[in-house]
Amino acid sequence: LASEEPPGKKQAAQSSKDELWHPSWVEATGERTIAQRLRAGPQDGEKMKLFTSWFCPFAQRAWIALEEKGVDYSYVEINPYEVDPQLPGGYTKKQLPIEVKKAMYPDFVQSSPRGLVPAVADPNGDKVWESLHVVQYVDERFDHPPFFLPKGDPLKRAHVRIWSDFVTERMQKNFYMLLMDQDPEKQATAKGAFFAECRTFAKAMSTDGPYFLGKEISMVDIALFPFWQRFLWVGGYYRGLVMPDDPEFRRLQSWWEACSERPAFKNTLV
Amino acid sequence: LASEEPPGKKQAAQSSKDELWHPSWVEATGERTIAQRLRAGPQDGEKMKLFTSWFCPFAQRAWIALEEKGVDYSYVEINPYEVDPQLPGGYTKKQLPIEVKKAMYPDFVQSSPRGLVPAVADPNGDKVWESLHVVQYVDERFDHPPFFLPKGDPLKRAHVRIWSDFVTERMQKNFYMLLMDQDPEKQATAKGAFFAECRTFAKAMSTDGPYFLGKEISMVDIALFPFWQRFLWVGGYYRGLVMPDDPEFRRLQSWWEACSERPAFKNTLV
Structure with a gap:
C-alpha cells in the first residue's frame, strides 16, 4: 500500500489533507x-x-x-x-x-x-x-492492562497470533491485488476472494463483541484496524468498494465502530 | 518445498528411503x-x-x-x-x-x-x-523448561520471534527460488541472496553458542533446523550447493552439529 502506486485514477495520498482521505x-x-x-x-x-x-x-x-x-x-x-x-x-x-x-x-x-x-x-x-x-x-x-494477548490462556494467545497474521496474509493481500490489478475481471476475482477472507475472519470473531475476542481488545483488533481504515476509504476511492450487507460484514462494521470510538485507536487516525 | 516439484533432475523424495536423503x-x-x-x-x-x-x-x-x-x-x-x-x-x-x-x-x-x-x-x-x-x-x-521463548525477557522474546520469521521469509524463500529456477543466471543470483541472508542470520546469533541464543535452545533453533536439513541435503542434491567456509557459515555449522546431537531434534530426522 505504502510502497507502490495503484495504477490509474490518481496518485495515492501525499498528505492527510489529501482528498483521498475522508x-x-x-x-x-x-x-x-x-x-x-x-x-x-x-x-x-x-x-x-x-x-x-x-x-x-x-x-x-x-x-x-x-x-x-x-x-x-x-x-x-x-x-x-x-x-x-x-x-x-x-x-x-x-x-x-x-x-x-x-x-x-x-x-x-x-x-x-x-x-x-x-x-x-x-x-x-x-x-x-x-x-x-x-x-x-x-x-x-509494559506489563499492565490492556493486555494484547490474554495472560495465562495459551489457546487464546495462539488464536490471537493466528488471526493477526490472517489479517496481513489473507485479507490485506487480496485487497492489495484488487487495488493493483488493472484487469476488471481479475479485480472481480480479487474482490470475491477479499470478501470471502473477510467472512472467514468474521466467523472467527466472538459473537458477544464488540472486539475480536469479546469485551477486551487484543492484538487482532490492533492488527486489523489500520487496514480496515484503508479497505473502507482507499478501496472506496480507487475501486468503488462497498462492503456487502450481510451478518458477517455487519459484525465487522460494529467492530469498526467500537474500535473507532476507542481513544487509543482514534488517536492514530490520519 | 513439499508442494511443488523442483524442475529437472528427478522427482523429490517419495519416502525417507529415497536416495535423495543422506x-x-x-x-x-x-x-x-x-x-x-x-x-x-x-x-x-x-x-x-x-x-x-x-x-x-x-x-x-x-x-x-x-x-x-x-x-x-x-x-x-x-x-x-x-x-x-x-x-x-x-x-x-x-x-x-x-x-x-x-x-x-x-x-x-x-x-x-x-x-x-x-x-x-x-x-x-x-x-x-x-x-x-x-x-x-x-x-x-506445557509451562516448564525448556522454554522456547525466554520467560520474563520481552526483548529476547521479541528477537526470537523476529529471527524465527526471518528463517521462513528470508532464508527459506531465497533457497526455494534457487531450487525452483531453471535459469543458471537466476540460480546464481538466488544463491548469492541465500548466502547473504544466512550471514545476516549468523551475525545475529550469540557468539558463545552453540544455540541461537547461547546455551539454551529457543524457537529460532526449532524454526531453522528442518530447513537447514533441507538446505544441506536437498540443496546439495539438486543444486550442488556447498556452504561457504567463512566465520558465519562455521558458526552455522557448529549450530547444526549441536542441534543434531539433541535427542528431541534427532528424533525428527527422517
Whole structure:
C-alpha cells in the first residue's frame, strides 16, 4: 500500500489533507497526536522512540499499541522514499537504498536492520522491529492492562497470533491485488476472494463483541484496524468498494465502530 | 518445498528411503519415533494429536516442540496430495481440495481450517495451527523448561520471534527460488541472496553458542533446523550447493552439529 502506486485514477495520498482521505479525518486526532509527540523536550532521550511513517498501516499498529498502554513515547517520522520536489509532498514511492537510510536516519536503521517501519527503541537499549512483534514486545514490556494477548490462556494467545497474521496474509493481500490489478475481471476475482477472507475472519470473531475476542481488545483488533481504515476509504476511492450487507460484514462494521470510538485507536487516525 | 516439484533432475523424495536423503538417515531415529507414536493404544483419545506429513519442514517444527517438552502425543500422518498409484509412493504433489481433505481427515481439518500441516489437537479441546504458532502454544501449554521463548525477557522474546520469521521469509524463500529456477543466471543470483541472508542470520546469533541464543535452545533453533536439513541435503542434491567456509557459515555449522546431537531434534530426522 505504502510502497507502490495503484495504477490509474490518481496518485495515492501525499498528505492527510489529501482528498483521498475522508473529510472527517482532516482534523483528525492523529494529527494532534503527531504534533504533540513531535515536540522535542529535554527529556526526549528518556522516552521510547517510535520510528514510523504517517501513512503506513503496519507502523500504525505499533502506534496504537503505545497509545493503548499509555506510554510517553516520542514520534519519529521516517520518509522511506526518494524525494522529488516536482511531486506533491515530494513522495516518489521509491524506497531509498538501505545505505542512504543509514546515513539519513542512523538511529532508525540501528533499530530496524532492513530499514522498514515500524521500529521502537527503548531508552534501556531495547530495539524491536516488525509490526506484530513490536505490538507483542510493547505488551510484555509494559506489563499492565490492556493486555494484547490474554495472560495465562495459551489457546487464546495462539488464536490471537493466528488471526493477526490472517489479517496481513489473507485479507490485506487480496485487497492489495484488487487495488493493483488493472484487469476488471481479475479485480472481480480479487474482490470475491477479499470478501470471502473477510467472512472467514468474521466467523472467527466472538459473537458477544464488540472486539475480536469479546469485551477486551487484543492484538487482532490492533492488527486489523489500520487496514480496515484503508479497505473502507482507499478501496472506496480507487475501486468503488462497498462492503456487502450481510451478518458477517455487519459484525465487522460494529467492530469498526467500537474500535473507532476507542481513544487509543482514534488517536492514530490520519 | 513439499508442494511443488523442483524442475529437472528427478522427482523429490517419495519416502525417507529415497536416495535423495543422506544414507545416515535411512535408519534414522525419526522413523522409530513415528512407528512408536503411530501405534494405537486405548489411551490415544487422551493424548495430544500432532497432524503432520513426514516430509514437511513446517510440520517438523511442531514435532520438535512436542519432543522437546516430553509430551506423550500421538502422530497422525496426513497425505495432503492427490494419490496416483503410477507414481512412486503415490505422491502427485497436487494439493487435495479442502472439501476432499475434510471428508478424508475430518479431525485434521477441524484443527486446521485451511487443511495445512502442522496442527495440534489437545484432549481438552484446544486446536492450533500454523507452525510457529503451534510452537509457541506448546511452549505455553506445557509451562516448564525448556522454554522456547525466554520467560520474563520481552526483548529476547521479541528477537526470537523476529529471527524465527526471518528463517521462513528470508532464508527459506531465497533457497526455494534457487531450487525452483531453471535459469543458471537466476540460480546464481538466488544463491548469492541465500548466502547473504544466512550471514545476516549468523551475525545475529550469540557468539558463545552453540544455540541461537547461547546455551539454551529457543524457537529460532526449532524454526531453522528442518530447513537447514533441507538446505544441506536437498540443496546439495539438486543444486550442488556447498556452504561457504567463512566465520558465519562455521558458526552455522557448529549450530547444526549441536542441534543434531539433541535427542528431541534427532528424533525428527527422517
